[in-house]
Amino acid sequence: MQSISSHIDDLLIHCYWLDYNSKNLLDAHSNLQLLAVACLLKKTNIKKVVILGGKIDLHRKSLGKIIYQELSKKIDRKLASKIIVVPNSLTTRQEVRGFRKLVEKNHWHNIASLCLSVQLPRVKRAYKRIFSDKHNQIGFVKTEDMLNQLGYEKEVAEYTNSKELKLLKLNEILVGTINGIPIIGGYLIDIMIKIFPWKGVFLSKIFSVGNK
Secondary structure: OHHHHHHOOEEEEOOOOEOOOOOOOEOHHHHHHHHHHHHHHHHOOOOEEEEEEOOOOOOOOOHHHHHHHHHOOOOOHHHHOOEEEEEEEOOHHHHHHHHHHHHHHHOOOOEEEEEOHHHHHHHHHHHHHHOHHHHHHOEEEEHHHHHHHOOOHHHHHHHHOOHHHHHHHHHHHHHHHHHOOOOOHHHHHHHHHHHOOOHHHHHHHHHHHOOO
16 A cells, blocks of 8 residues: 555545445445545555535435544544545535645645546546646546455455445446536536435435345
8 A cells, every 4th residue: 555655645535325224324335435544544644535525414414524423433533633524515526626626725736536446437527627637647546446455355345246336337327428428417417416406315215225
């Protein structure tokens, strides 16, 4: 993991959904992110970890706050102080926009995103649109690859064979198709979230079915 810590200072952690059958309320995707972030904080010299997952359920805490709460159980206070939580994003595009604001405000340079492999093409598109000519300077870390390097092959294999991942792939096909429409694709996603702001609840409950 030294290669990651030596090239990345500030990292955006992409959030996913809730699982109403899970003890910590995070779904399989977010729990894998949780494991990866805890490992990164313990094993690398990353300066800041950014979590922007917002309140996808009116009756629950925001994803960002839940992930921070669970992370705090796995790391010490010194490491926890590296985490920035601004829980106001409901989509990948909103996460990337929020990250750009922090990057510009704090003059960060060695930045990257941590996401699941299936979401990577859409994440890259969001950076290309939002960071424009600077998108080539962004690093991308695939959660599964990183965890495999750290010896978590069993956890990654379980996730790879899960129903949750199969459902996520279907979601990525749908959202990726819309998002991939030249010029207007991203704006259509923005409009959809305004019309249906609580779609995260709907998707979370669908994903929860796979975890029963």
